[in-house]
Amino acid sequence: MPRCIDCRREVLWTVTDAGKRLAVDPEPDESGNTAVYRDGTGTRRSRRPSEELPIMAWEKLYVPHVANCPARKPAATQKRPAVLPPGVLDLAAYRRKAGGRP
Numbered sequence: 752m753p754r755c756i757d758c759r760r761e762v763l764w765t766v767t768d769a770g771k772r773l774a775v776d777p778e779p780d781e782s783g784n785t786a787v788y789r790d791g792t793g794t795r796r797s798r799r800p801s802e803e804l805p806i807m808a809w810e811k812l813y814v815p816h817v818a819n820c821p822a823r824k825p826a827a828t829q830k831r832p833a834v835l836p837p838g839v840l841d842l843a844a845y846r847r848k849a850g851g852r853p
């Protein structure tokens with residue numbers, strides 16, 4: 752089974768509608784947002800289910816690996832998390848406190 756080059760976890764490589772390669776976690780997951788099926792040549796195809804094209808009987812939902820990849824997480828979360836991990840200073844709040852007083 753192929754592995755993620757970043758975290759070495761096992762992944763499945765799929766090909767999206769746009770012809771791009773997308774790694775998904777190897778186990779199907781109902782909470783995933785990517786529908787995967789095998790085409791006639793054995794290639795795994797992935798796509799985003801939509802209202803017009805919901806998940807089909809021959810497709811299974813998977814989670815894109817980047818959503819779970821521990822090595823990719825800092826890059827994937829561009830926005831600051833709502834809850835800061837312990838020990839991380841909330842700079843905006845710090846500045847408000849520090850500069851807010853005359």
Ligand SMILES: [Zn+2]
Binds near residue numbers: 755757820822
């Ligand atoms: Zn990874």
